[in-house]
Amino acid sequence: MIYAVISLAVLGAAFGIVLGVAQKKFAVEVDPRIEAILEVLPGANCGGCGYPGCNGYAEAIIAGTAPINMCAPGKEEIQKQIAAVMGVEAAETTVRKVAQLLCNGGRDRAAFNYEYEGIQDCHVAATMFKGPKACSFGCIGLGSCVKSCPFKAIVMGPAQLPVVDDDLCMGCSACVNDCPQHVLKLVEVSHLVHVRCSNKEKGKIAKDACTVACIKCKICEKNCPEGAISVVADAEGGSIAVIDYTKCTNCGICVEKCPTKAIEKSLPLATECAQNKDITTGQKPSSCQQCGLCH
Amino acid sequence: MREMIIIIISAVLINNIVLSQFLGICPFLGVSKKLSSAIGMGVAVIFVLTLSSLLTWLVQVFILDKLGIGYLQTIAFILIIAALVQFVEMVMKKNTPDLYKALGIYLPLITTNCAVLGVAIINIQKSYTVMQTLANSFGNGVGFTLALILFAGIRERLEEADIPESLDGLPIALITAALMSISFLGFTGLL
Numbered sequence: 298m299i300y301a302v303i304s305l306a307v308l309g310a311a312f313g314i315v316l317g318v319a320q321k322k323f324a325v326e327v328d329p330r331i332e333a334i335l336e337v338l339p340g341a342n343c344g345g346c347g348y349p350g351c352n353g354y355a356e357a358i359i360a361g362t363a364p365i366n367m368c369a370p371g372k373e374e375i376q377k378q379i380a381a382v383m384g385v386e387a388a389e390t391t392v393r394k395v396a397q398l399l400c401n402g403g404r405d406r407a408a409f410n411y412e413y414e415g416i417q418d419c420h421v422a423a424t425m426f427k428g429p430k431a432c433s434f435g436c437i438g439l440g441s442c443v444k445s446c447p448f449k450a451i452v453m454g455p456a457q458l459p460v461v462d463d464d465l466c467m468g469c470s471a472c473v474n475d476c477p478q479h480v481l482k483l484v485e486v487s488h489l490v491h492v493r494c495s496n497k498e499k500g501k502i503a504k505d506a507c508t509v510a511c512i513k514c515k516i517c518e519k520n521c522p523e524g525a526i527s528v529v530a531d532a533e534g535g536s537i538a539v540i541d542y543t544k545c546t547n548c549g550i551c552v553e554k555c556p557t558k559a560i561e562k563s564l565p566l567a568t569e570c571a572q573n574k575d576i577t578t579g580q581k582p583s584s585c586q587q588c589g590l591c592h
Numbered sequence: 593m594r595e596m597i598i599i600i601i602s603a604v605l606i607n608n609i610v611l612s613q614f615l616g617i618c619p620f621l622g623v624s625k626k627l628s629s630a631i632g633m634g635v636a637v638i639f640v641l642t643l644s645s646l647l648t649w650l651v652q653v654f655i656l657d658k659l660g661i662g663y664l665q666t667i668a669f670i671l672i673i674a675a676l677v678q679f680v681e682m683v684m685k686k687n688t689p690d691l692y693k694a695l696g697i698y699l700p701l702i703t704t705n706c707a708v709l710g711v712a713i714i715n716i717q718k719s720y721t722v723m724q725t726l727a728n729s730f731g732n733g734v735g736f737t738l739a740l741i742l743f744a745g746i747r748e749r750l751e752e753a754d755i756p757e758s759l760d761g762l763p764i765a766l767i768t769a770a771l772m773s774i775s776f777l778g779f780t781g782l783l
Contacts, residue, residue, distance in 0.1 A: 300660070301663075301664055304655060304659055304664070304668075305664060305667065308651070308671055309671060312671060312672070312675035315675070315679065316678055316679060319682045319683065322686075323682040323683055323685065323686035323687075324686075325685050325689075416752070416754055421752075
């Protein structure tokens with residue numbers, strides 16, 4: 298009995314001492330700022346910054362290889378806190394970006410080549426003639442982006458097209474990178490007019506595939522007062538209307554003129570706000586009276 | 593030498609720690625979703641298993657047996673394994689940061705891996721010599737890694753497969769583990 302107590306106590310004490318000494322002897326100096334930054338970061342590990350998780354980003358900031366404004370979900374608030382940890386001024390405010398779907402060809406509008414009944418995943422469907430839709434450029438609509446979104450900001454709409462919630466989207470680009478058709482794009486939240494078509498085929502072919510396709514008529518190009526929209530040809534001979542967001546003023550003339558309604562003006566937060574003229578920041582104005590028009 | 597090889601082959605294939613003795617099922621199911629993490633976990637287990645078996649053998653022979661307190665085996669071994677894993681983690685963090693990064697998160701998991709304790713106790717029960725202990729523990733570590741890697745490979749493929757909804761996830765993994773276990777019974781007559 299006494300042996301048992303003594304020997305266990307000795308074993309325990311011996312290991313305790315060994316571990317205690319080892320702790321001191323093998324202490325690795327970890328920059329305490331890494332811990333501090335990790336606490337500030339959202340911890341979603343979305344990878345939007347391009348580093349492996351929040352930990353990787355924190356280490357990169359300390360190593361001096363990453364700027365402090367890379368965290369899209371964190372927005373300015375977190376950038377300021379990181380700046381406080383690092384003892385530097387916050388860089389110019391990051392512009393919030395949200396994912397936009399450059400396709401409007403839902404089940405009701407797009408023509409189908411075949412009915413897909415395989416594994417419900419866009420990547421798998423994309424291997425079969427670029428998906429079941431006649432348009433090989435468009436959204437396949439099986440919701441791979443919904444699964445990829447770490448913030449649950451994307452839901453499948455009624456027409457089997459993903460709908461991005463502007464309020465929830467953090468602009469991490471997880472869905473943009475995941476989409477096999479590349480029909481999702483990050484656009485600054487202040488831009489409301491989007492060409493919701495990615496079909497680069499000639500007008501007739503595009504129109505046959507989908508009722509809301511861009512038919513390259515150039516009417517938008519001729520009507521834009523700012524010269525912000527133009528039909529751009531790519532290296533492979535295809536072309537599509539593209540908006541230069543640096544020039545676009547959200548006037549919406551192209552939306553009205555587009556014969557196929559391929560261009561759409563989205564109505565995010567506060568576009569119809571009766572109180573506020575400056576709706577471009579995407580933030581609720583201080584004069585908000587909760588009228589509910591914006592939603 | 594011949595005896596060592598027999599012990600190792602027996603530990604890897606015939607008495608596979610996971611698939612025949614059903615020890616270490618928790619990490620077997622938990623860390624087998626990705627091949628890369630399965631390899632990391634497997635290597636860490638081989639390392640810790642061999643080292644801890646040596647230490648527990650020494651403590652058993654030179655302390656517990658000498659004092660006639662063999663009944664303290666379980667608690668003493670748990671103490672040793674927990675302390676050893678902590679110690680190894682610290683040393684690795686300091687001296688081989690790359691290895692630490694590769695095995696880092698798996699090392700603390702091993703503390704609670706019953707395979708490590710199981711092998712340490714089996715070594716004593718079979719009254720192995722120190723060399724036999726080393727061979728047996730190393731073999732068991734390799735056996736664990738083999739089972740884990742095979743299982744992870746299968747599970748990666750199962751991810752893509754069209755599985756009935758009620759079986760999706762862990763149920764199909766358990767069925768797969770059972771089938772693997774049955775197939776490993778085929779090694780019984782090997783030696």
